[in-house]
Amino acid sequence: MIFRRSLQRELASAAGATFTVLFSILVTWTLIAILGRAAGGKVASGDVLALIVFRSAELLPIILILTSFIAVVATVTRSYRDSEMVVWFASGQSLLGWIRPVLVLGLPMVALVGALSFVVTPWAKMKSAEFVERFQKREDLQRVAPGQFRESSSSDRVFFVERSAEGSTVVQNVFVGGVDGDSHSVVVAKQGVIESDGKGGQFLVLSNGRRYEGVPGQANFQTMEFERYSMRVATQAPMIGADVPVAALSTPALLVAPNRFTQAELLARIAAPITCLVLMLLAIPLGFVNPRAGSSANLIVALLIFFTYNNLVRLTEASVKQGKLAFAMGWWPLHFAALLVVVGLFAWRLNVNHRYHPLVLISAFKRRRHLQKSPAAKREEARAE
Secondary structure, eight states, X not given: OHHHHHHHHHHHHHHHHHHHHHHHHHHHHHHHHHHHXXXXXXXXXXXXXXXXXXXXXXXXXXXXXXXXXXXXXXXXXXXXXXXHHHHHHHTTOOGGGGHHHHHHHHHHHHHHHHHIIIIIHHHHHHHHHHHHHHHHTSOTGGGOOTTSOEEOTTSSEEEEEEEEOSSTTEEEEEEEEEEETTEEEEEEXXXXXXXXXXSSOEEEEEEEEEEEESOTTSTTOEEEEEEEEEEEEESSOOOTTSSOOGGGSOHHHHHHSOSHHHHHHHHHHHHXXXXXXXXXXXXXXXXXXXXXXXXXXXXXXXXXHHHHHHHHHHHHHHHHHTTSSOGGGTSSHXXXXXXXXXXXXXXXXXXXXXXXXXXXXXXXXXXXXXXTSOHHHHHHHHHHO
């Protein structure tokens, strides 16, 4: 009982420290990526904080799975390295005794990963898509950042403004370059403002400017000055949420419309809590280490196993999405095979003295090879040692 309580406290402490490190890395990486998109004009600068929160919520299930896996591996490895496992085995406990304390931490973690995968992550993807779509469907001039060239949504105009004034719809010192077939035009004005015609149309109204059309030096080149000039920049009001990605659909919506795309997404959501549980059980026998050897190799192997498992899940999801694999045969074989590996590793660690155990066979082979050597060779090996 004392061992189990101490073990549970250590597992919780290791999980907390691991989660803090991984989450800090996640937030930093997400911040850099979204700031890069904001600097490139792909998202609004005012939406950066919200997009960071949504992106972090999307990746939180993966972070929790990796946290639980590394925490169990690190705790088991430390117990072997500090010879605490000797005390554990000497007190009559076996390696199976680790399952209960691990599940005390693991089952709430599995439930949390399941809730995030089925509810929170789709909601976060939906909100993130709405923020990006809302910015992409803004009026062309409102998408322009002062001091930067921006292409229109129809890809036939380039806008540049020197500074904003009097709110987000009025700008100063406007440059608009347009292409219409073989015709090129440039419009410059001291001020521009967005106006609506009440029917879904959006117009950019420029004041005190000049318009150039054609190629300088040719007969069709024209120039004109104006006090007021209007150009259409949007033909209808934007429809937000018209195109919802499958990953952003709620779980009930996936169940209502069964097809290979929705089933592939459902498979990915089901895989998250199962993967969390299987990897935590796998971490118990995987954490074995020789006290006289280093312990860093276990963490490297754990990371390789995690990424391999995750990539296999993605491969199965892609197979279902492409129609190469049925959903009924896609969601369980990989996890069942991983569970068999867990059972095999437990059997390997529990039956370490069995005559067919690999370590026993290796020791017998070395002993037989040593006996077959000549006495002179044995004396030479002893002198070298």
